[in-house]
Amino acid sequence: MEQRFVYMDYNATTPLREEVKARMIEDLDIYANASSMHEAGRRARDRVEMARKQVAALIGAKDPSTIIFTSGGSESNNTVFTTMYELGRNAERRKIITTAIEHPCVLNAARHLADEGFPVVFLGVDGQGRIDLSELERELDPARSSGGASLLVSVMAANNEIGTVQDLAAISRLAKAAGALLHTDAVQAAGKLPIDVEAWGVDYLTLSCHKIYGPKGIGALYMRRGTKAEPLIRGGHQELGIRAGTYNNQGILGFGYAAELALRDQGAFEMRLRALRSRLRDGILAAVPDVRVNGHPTHVLPNTLNVSFPGAEGEAILLSLDLEGIEVSTGSACASGSLEPSHVLMATGVGPELAHGSIRFSLGRGSSEEDVDYVIEKLAPAIKRLRRMSTIPSSACRA
Numbered sequence: 071m072e073q074r075f076v077y078m079d080y081n082a083t084t085p086l087r088e089e090v091k092a093r094m095i096e097d098l099d100i101y102a103n104a105s106s107m108h109e110a111g112r113r114a115r116d117r118v119e120m121a122r123k124q125v126a127a128l129i130g131a132k133d134p135s136t137i138i139f140t141s142g143g144s145e146s147n148n149t150v151f152t153t154m155y156e157l158g159r160n161a162e163r164r165k166i167i168t169t170a171i172e173h174p175c176v177l178n179a180a181r182h183l184a185d186e187g188f189p190v191v192f193l194g195v196d197g198q199g200r201i202d203l204s205e206l207e208r209e210l211d212p213a214r215s216s217g218g219a220s221l222l223v224s225v226m227a228a229n230n231e232i233g234t235v236q237d238l239a240a241i242s243r244l245a246k247a248a249g250a251l252l253h254t255d256a257v258q259a260a261g262k263l264p265i266d267v268e269a270w271g272v273d274y275l276t277l278s279c280h281k282i283y284g285p286k287g288i289g290a291l292y293m294r295r296g297t298k299a300e301p302l303i304r305g306g307h308q309e310l311g312i313r314a315g316t317y318n319n320q321g322i323l324g325f326g327y328a329a330e331l332a333l334r335d336q337g338a339f340e341m342r343l344r345a346l347r348s349r350l351r352d353g354i355l356a357a358v359p360d361v362r363v364n365g366h367p368t369h370v371l372p373n374t375l376n377v378s379f380p381g382a383e384g385e386a387i388l389l390s391l392d393l394e395g396i397e398v399s400t401g402s403a404c405a406s407g408s409l410e411p412s413h414v415l416m417a418t419g420v421g422p423e424l425a426h427g428s429i430r431f432s433l434g435r436g437s438s439e440e441d442v443d444y445v446i447e448k449l450a451p452a453i454k455r456l457r458r459m460s461t462i463p464s465s466a467c468r469a
């Protein structure tokens with residue numbers, strides 16, 4: 071029988087959407103430098119500006135000039151933190167508040183500011199992955215916390231590992247009341263949930279194209295009009311001088327199409343994915359005893375299901391499923407030679423053993439009910455077998 075392949079790792083990255091690929095191939099010959107003043111350059115520039123409008127529309131930004139194209143989410147997030155370094159290094163207002171469950175590109179950028187002497191706070195989260203708004207309020211109040219006035223609050227819109235969605239509008243009200251800037255990493259929320267930079271009241275917002283069925287190596291930073299940004303890459307005048315380098319025509323145009331389609335399909339996509347996620351969750355709960363579903367039960371991405379299987383190791387589960395043609399991911403990083411359990415799960419209070427036995431299923435455009443049923447069918451016996459073996463202390467990871 072032919073091997074079935076089921077990709078359930080859409081939070082890691084998404085395949086290029088057929089329509090985007092077709093349009094990108096059509097546009098491959100748009101080679102002119104979009105900064106050139108001649109006709110071909112102006113035509114390329116028009117297309118870049120069209121893409122900027124498409125990306126702005128995806129996040130409800132009225133003014134397309136608030137979109138700065140970057141190489142992706144990591145660069146956008148680092149641009150924000152580098153900007154904070156410049157704004158805060160000689161200022162009294164320099165406290166940075168972020169969370170313990172951010173993507174490593176935010177965590178490490180924030181740690182770097184801490185190394186440079188900035189007061190940096192990593193807010194904890196509850197058992198379902200949400201920050202405590204009263205703790206944020208306290209940290210924003212110099213009379214009730216250390217570190218002085220806050221310069222930046224950076225809270226991700228939705229978490230990549232457990233899918234928990236934060237209350238950005240409420241976070242924004244608190245940040246604004248304290249005079250702090252607000253940044254959100256919306257890399258995982260984009261295309262899956264409605265985004266409205268106005269309703270959310272954010273000053274900076276990060277996007278990455280390869281998570282919305284577009285090409286890799288392109289992303290964006292939304293900057294509210296009037297906010298500052300310090301370039302990571304200095305050079306020409308591109309992107310208001312914030313991001314130098316000849317325009318990546320193909321990446322930018324692909325991003326524009328992907329954003330347009332993501333906006334068009336968002337509502338229907340969200341509904342379909344929520345139903346598939348529920349089917350997967352209910353199927354796992356029915357077929358596998360003693361499991362723990364991680365993350366928030368309702369404030370959660372429609373496509374993300376993170377489950378701990380006590381008594382089985384995440385890497386062993388992942389490899390068992392891989393042999394059946396099923397591609398998922400695990401929070402701990404055995405493959406990279408480290409046995410650190412997921413910082414996200416640990417922050418939610420899941421102990422190291424459960425964190426090591428967790429799997430992230432992330433569904434997407436290509437997922438079907440048949441895929442979900444196939445995963446449940448293969449998962450149940452795999453967990454049973456691994457649990458039987460788990461008394462033998464010789465898993466691939468521990469060796």
Ligand SMILES: Cc1ncc(COP(=O)(O)O)c(C=O)c1O
Pocket residue numbers: 081082141142143144145173175226228229230255257258278279280289
């Ligand atoms: C929440 C989040 N932020 C940032 C990134 C980094 O984005 P990029 O791969 O475009 O650098 C990712 C990618 O995994 C992510 O999930």
